[in-house]
Amino acid sequence: MFSRRFVLLIICLSVEIDVKASCISEDLIRTLLATRKSCKTGYNENVAFHAYVARNTPFSGDDILKFDNVDINIGNNYDLSTGKFTAPKTGLYQIACTIQGYGTSAVTFQIQKNNDRFDFGYAGGRDWHAVTRVLLMQLKEGDTVFVQHRHPRRKETVAGGRHSYFSGRFLQ
Incomplete structure (x- = not known):
């Protein structure tokens, strides 16, 4: 669902931003990767x-x-x-x-x-x-x-x- 370019863009942006914002960027990356994983498996927690x-x-x-x-x-x-x-x-x-x-x-x-x-x-x-x-x-x-x-x-x-x-x- 999310391309590697998109994830790399977020990583690059987080490097340029103040160190305090890196935790937010890391959380965003984890969320995006988890979403991508659930899209691959077709599994949805919600029913x-x-x-x-x-x-x-x-x-x-x-x-x-x-x-x-x-x-x-x-x-x-x-x-x-x-x-x-x-x-x-x-x-x-x-x-x-x-x-x-x-x-x-x-x-x-x-x-x-x-x-x-x-x-x-x-x-x-x-x-x-x-x-x-x-x-x-x-x-x-x-x-x-x-x-x-x-x-x-x-x-x-x-x-x-x-x-x-x-x-x-x-x-x-």
């Missing part, structure tokens, strides 16, 4: 996503809810074509989900970790009720998290227009 349902969406069977608009996808670990977030590294994550039923439609859902139910929620069927689940999840690299319909026989409608969203971030 975060936020996606929402744009339009009212039918939800039934064992559907996976696809949050089709993505505001934030640092690390590109949320796949809007599948509706799944894949953990890029092992650690503690905060996962949040708000689901709102459309009109008087109740919505039952579960938050899956891989193919196991981790948590579930129910947005009551009266006057646009919504439910929010905020979870701490210990994930291993490659684990997937997604929102799935909970009752196969029910046909429900999830409210769109940013009323229903799915988000997560790496904590440590």
